[in-house]
Amino acid sequence: MQKTEIVEVVQAELKNPILVEGLPGLGMVGRIAVRYLAKNLGAERLALMYSPHFPYYVVVSKRGDARLLRGEFRFWRNTKGDNDIIFLSGDSQAQTIEGQYEVADTILDFAKANGVKTIVSLGGFRMETEDIPKVIAAATSRELLDKAIGAGAIMSGAGNPVVGTAGLLLGMAHFKHIAALCLLSETRGYLPDPRSAKSMLNVLVKLLNMDIDLVGLDKEITKAEQIVAKMQQIEKRREEQAQKMREQEEGRVKYIS
Amino acid sequence: MQKTEIVEVVQAELKNPILVEGLPGLGMVGRIAVRYLAKNLGAERLALMYSPHFPYYVVVSKRGDARLLRGEFRFWRNTKGDNDIIFLSGDSQAQTIEGQYEVADTILDFAKANGVKTIVSLGGFRMETEDIPKVIAAATSRELLDKAIGAGAIMSGAGNPVVGTAGLLLGMAHFKHIAALCLLSETRGYLPDPRSAKSMLNVLVKLLNMDIDLVGLDKEITKAEQIVAKMQQIEKRREEQAQKMREQEEGRVKYIS
Amino acid sequence: MQKTEIVEVVQAELKNPILVEGLPGLGMVGRIAVRYLAKNLGAERLALMYSPHFPYYVVVSKRGDARLLRGEFRFWRNTKGDNDIIFLSGDSQAQTIEGQYEVADTILDFAKANGVKTIVSLGGFRMETEDIPKVIAAATSRELLDKAIGAGAIMSGAGNPVVGTAGLLLGMAHFKHIAALCLLSETRGYLPDPRSAKSMLNVLVKLLNMDIDLVGLDKEITKAEQIVAKMQQIEKRREEQAQKMREQEEGRVKYIS
C-alpha cells in the first residue's frame, strides 16, 4: 500500500447524497455523533478506506480476526427526504502532514465520484465549560452557514483554526466544486465527550431534517460524567495533599530562618 | 534504492509453501523462534530484502565485510509433509509509518509470487509473568485460528493491538488473498527472551507438524535468566538504597518541623 | 493534493516583473514588509499557492468561511518605472525538509513562467540590538549586491546561514537562470517586529525606486514596543522575585550549616 485507498464494498446508487464525516479527534465528538447516527439509522457499509499514513498496527476483533486501522463509509437511504446520507467515521486520522492532505484528497475524490455535493465535517472545539456545549459553524457558502445557524449553531469567530481532516475537508472542498460545512462542538477534549456530541447532534438532526431520538446518548453521558467526577475528586485530593506539603515546608522554612 | 526491494538468491520451486515471519520486535521472540527453526532445519537462503526505511547503517561481518541491514528469506523442503516453509527474519523493521506499510506490502507480493497461501507471523505480547509464557493467536480465518488453538495457543482478547510487520501482514494478507495467522508469545519484552520463544515454538512446531527438538534453546534460556536475575539484584539494591535515603530525609524533616 | 500547487487567479501580462518574497519567518519581518507594500500599492491577487507541506489546518475567515493555509501572489503595475512587481506572502512555510525544497522549486517555476528575472527574498536576522536595525544583503551577482548596498544595506558576513524559503530561493535561483537578492533585517525575532520591517522597507523602496510613505508602520511599531516593554517589566519582576528567593534560601542554608 503506497497511498490512501478506498475499497468499495457495495455499489449503491444514492440520491443527492450528503457526506457527514466524523473521524476521531478532540473529545471524539465527531466520531461519537457519526456512529450514533449511523447505528440508529441502520446505515449499511459502503466502502473502507486504508492508508499508509494510519498508525502501523492492527486491532484484533471479537472473532479473533484482526484488521488494519481504517475509515468506514456507510450509507443510509433517506426515503422521506431529498438527500441520502453517507457517513464516514473510523479508527484514526493520518499521522503525518502529507498524509493528512492525501487522506482529505482521497475522501473528496470518493465523495465526488458518488455524486456528493455537500459535506458536513464534525469535530470538537476546546473549551472549559459547565454549560451546554455550543456548536460552532464555518462553511464554504453563506447559504450553508445560515442553515446551520438556523439549526442552532453559532458562527465561528474569525481566525479560529480547524485542525485535521474536518478542517482540510472544509478547506479543500471547493477544489472539487463541493460545498462544505464544518460543525465544532465545545468540549474539554481530554476524554470521549458524548455530552458534546449530543449538542452537535441536536444541530445536525435539525439541519438534515432527520427524525432521530437522541435519548440513547444519555446513558453514555452519565457514564462519562461519572468518570470525570471521579477524576476531579482524585485531582482535588492530590491538590489538597500538595497544599498541605507546601504549608509544612513553609512552616519549616519559617521556623529555621 | 528508492523503495523496498527483494533480491532473489536462488530460484526454488516450492511445494505449497507457508511463510513464517519473525522480524525483530518485543523480546525478539519472533526472531529467536524463526532463526532457531531455520538453523535446525538447515534452511537455505532464498532471497534478501533491502529497504530505504531500515536504519541507515551497515554492520561489519566476521570476515571484515559489511552489509546493509536486511531481511532474509530462507526455504526448507519438507519431504515428509505437504508444505515447504519459507522463513523470514532479519535485522530491523522499517523506521517510519509509510515504510512499515511498504515493507509489509513487499513481503506479501513476494509471498504471492512464490505461491504462498498461508502466512504465520510471530511476535511478543507484553506481560509481566512468572509462569510459562502463553501464546496468543489471531487469524484471518476461523479454521486457522482453531488449528492454532489446537496446537496450544489461546485466542486473543478483542481490541488487542498487534504492532509492526507481524500485525500488518495479518491485516493486509486478505488484500492478496492469503490466509494469515499471528502468534504472540508473552514476554516482559525488555531483553531477548528465548523462554518466550520456546513457548512460541512449542505451538508452532505442533501446528506445522514438524519434528524438531527444542532442547537447544535451554542453554540460551538459562543464560538470559541469569542476566535478568543479575539485573533484578542490582535494581533491588538500588531500591533499598533509595529507601534508606528517604528514611534519613524523613527523619531529618521530622526533627526540624 | 500530493504536491505544492500554484493556482492562477487572473492572467496578467506583466512588464519585466520582479518577485518580492516575504513569507512568515524570524520576527515576521519579510511578511510585514511585503504585506505593507502590497496593501499600500493596491496590488491585486495573481495566484494562490497550496502545499501538502503546510500545517494541516484551516483558518476561519470573518465571513465564516474557512481556507487552507496558503501563499498569495499579488501583482502591481508600475506605471512610472521599468519593472512591475509580484509580491509573495502567506500563512506559513513548509514544515518538512523536502517540503521546503519543493515549495522553493515551485515558486521559482512560477516566477520563470511569469517572466521574472530578479527575485528579492526578505527575512529576519537574529540580533539583540537597541539601534536601528541594520539590513544585511547577499545576492547571486555583484551587481545586485552593489545596488542593495547603494540603497543602504550592508554586506553579509561570510558563513551566515539563511534559513527557509528566503534562503532556498537565493540558493536555487541560478538553476532557473534568475538573479536573486536576499535582504535580512536585524530583529530579536521573538515577536512580530514592524520596526525591523521598516528598516527593511527603507532599503527596499529605495532599491526598487518606489514612491511609498512608510509612516503607516509607525503605529504598529509603537504598539509592538509597548508589548515588548510590558513583557520586559514582567520578566524583570520575575527576576527580582527569584533573586529574593535565592537570598532567603541562602540565608537559611547558612544558618543551618
Next chain:
Amino acid sequence: MQKTEIVEVVQAELKNPILVEGLPGLGMVGRIAVRYLAKNLGAERLALMYSPHFPYYVVVSKRGDARLLRGEFRFWRNTKGDNDIIFLSGDSQAQTIEGQYEVADTILDFAKANGVKTIVSLGGFRMETEDIPKVIAAATSRELLDKAIGAGAIMSGAGNPVVGTAGLLLGMAHFKHIAALCLLSETRGYLPDPRSAKSMLNVLVKLLNMDIDLVGLDKEITKAEQIVAKMQQIEKRREEQAQKMREQEEGRVKYIS
C-alpha cells in the same frame, strides 16, 4: 528539486578512477582528510551534488553570494600512478533515513558512470583514547581489506556499525559491481579532530601510493588540542565546584539528622 541531483561542472575522461568519500561525520575526520588531500593535490572541481534531504538553508560566501548546501566532487590526474582520484566532500549528510539511502544511491550511480571500480569511504570511530588514533577497516573484498591492513589499518571487529554515507556506500557498492573499502579513524568525535584525520591519511596515502606531506595538518592539530585542553580545564573546575557543593550539602545533612 524533488530528488538528489549531481550537476557536472566539467567533463573529464579519467583513468581508472578511485572515489574517496569524506562527508561530515564523527569528528569531521573524513571531511578533514579528503579536503586536505584535494587541496594539496590541487584537485579540480568535477561536479556538485544537491539534495532536498540536506538541511534547508544556504550559506553566504565571502563574495556575498549564497549557495545551497551541497556535496562537491573534485578530480586529480595521477600522472605517476594507475588511478586518477575523485574526491567527494561537502557540507552535510542527508537528514532523513530515506534521504540517506537516496544520496548513497546517487553517488554510486555517478561513480559508475565515471568508470569508478573502487570506492574508499572515510569516517570516524568513537573511542576515548590518548594514543595515536588507530584506523579500522572493513571492505567488500579480502583483497582490498588486506591492502588496507598492509597500509597500517586494523581489521574491524565483527558487529561494528558504520553509520551514514560512509557505511551505506560500503553496503550498497556491490549492487553496482563496485568494490568498496571503509576506513574509520578513532576519535572522541565531539569536535573536528585533525589528529584522527592525520592517522587516517597516513594509511590512505600509503594505500593509494601517494606522495603527500602531512605536516600541513600539524598546525591544525595543535590548535584543536589547545581547544580540548581548555575545555577539559573548564570541565575540571566545574567538577571540583560540584564536589565542594556536595560536601557542604552532606555536612549539613549529617549535622541535622
